[in-house]
Amino acid sequence: MRNRKKGIAGKWSGESETTQLEESALALKIYNQRLLKVRIEGKDVWIKPDISFMNLGANELAVNSTSMGKHLKDAESLASYNAKGFIEFEQEVFDFLQKQSILPPSLMVTLQEIESMKGAPSLRQAKMDMQAIQNEKAKEIISLYASLDRLMEKYLSHPEKPDLKREIIRLKDKIEQHEKEVYNHYKDYLRLKSEVYIQKSSEIKNLFKKFRSQLKREIDQLPSDLAKVQQLQHINDLTLKFELAIDVFYRQKNKEVNSVLDFQVNYLEIHAMMSNCVEFFCKSAEDRTGRVDDKIQENKAFQAIFGRVPFGPEDQEYIDKFISPLIHQYSVSQNNTEKKFWRSRGADQPSTQSPFTCQN
Secondary structure: OOOOOEEOOEEOOOOOHHHHHHHHHHHHHOOOOOOEEEEEOOEEEEEOOOOOOOOOOOOHHHHOOOOOOOOOOOOHHHHHHHHHHHHHHHHHHHHHHHOOOOOOHHHHHHHHHHHOOOOOHHHHHHHHHHHHHHHHHHHHHHHHHHHHHHHHHHHHHOOOOHHHHHHHHHHHHHHHHHHHHHHHHHHHHHHHHHHHHHHOHHHHHHHHHHHHHHHHHHHHOOOOOHHHHHHHHHHHHHHHHHHHHHHHHHOOHHHOHHHOOHHHHHHHHHHHHOOOOOOOOOOOOHHHHHHHHHHHHHHHHHHHHHOOOOOOHHHHHHHHHHHHHHHHHOOOOOOOOOOOOOOOOOOOOOOOOOOOOOOO
């Protein structure tokens, strides 16, 4: 996830990974929040995509573990995407939980305390500022992306016209100027939230415990209502994963070797639990795509055995000792260190090496 055109070992040829990721982000943003007509089974259907994404490093350079001791920081554009993506992810989880009518008012109060981080006053104003600039710029940015889409369609039909290319570049620059204002507020808000979270982490963890304790009491009072018990258990499992995910991200544990994929795994699982369409794509390392899938399968195996989601070091130790080797043995990935490995069972390996291959 980093620009290696001028890498540690000299100049790299070809397009940088950062540029490719920025172009992928542009492709997603160009259709986001726009009313679009699509044809499904012969019928015209109007849709309005609600797209959120993040770009997170998962290789040696991302976690400062190279033999040369170098650690390349994320490009500024990726830091912007990740600040906005994380805040949107966090807000979507809180919105999902607050819509669960099965939860009693007492649980909603606890949930609101978690969301506000015990009512930190500095966060309220920062959030209002962020939302204000987002609302101010939203319509204009969507309109500019629609214009960019039309220009790109013209360019595909007439690539020989230099004025079209210049107009596309001019329009992209204009969009970037507007977006930069929005992204800066997201980054400021995330920076402030991280500071507050670390200061109040023990209080926030206690609130999560209180929430699940209240949830357990609700479950115990409904022994015969299996449907409601399953709903409440689902909410319990989701909040466990959510607590882990935000702790990893706020503390930047995803930049540590042993935790580099933990946030991605929880992000994917939580979105799936909210019935959202979610995808993971590793730009250049099929092995890491395989490792993410392995970790999800390990969590599901643990849940099938114990009837609950894994939470805490003891559960992870059990997974590492008993479940991971079995999942790993026949997976597309044969590397437990989260790094690219020359014998990994990825799509870039000859099919004669292994009957197990993956396509990305």
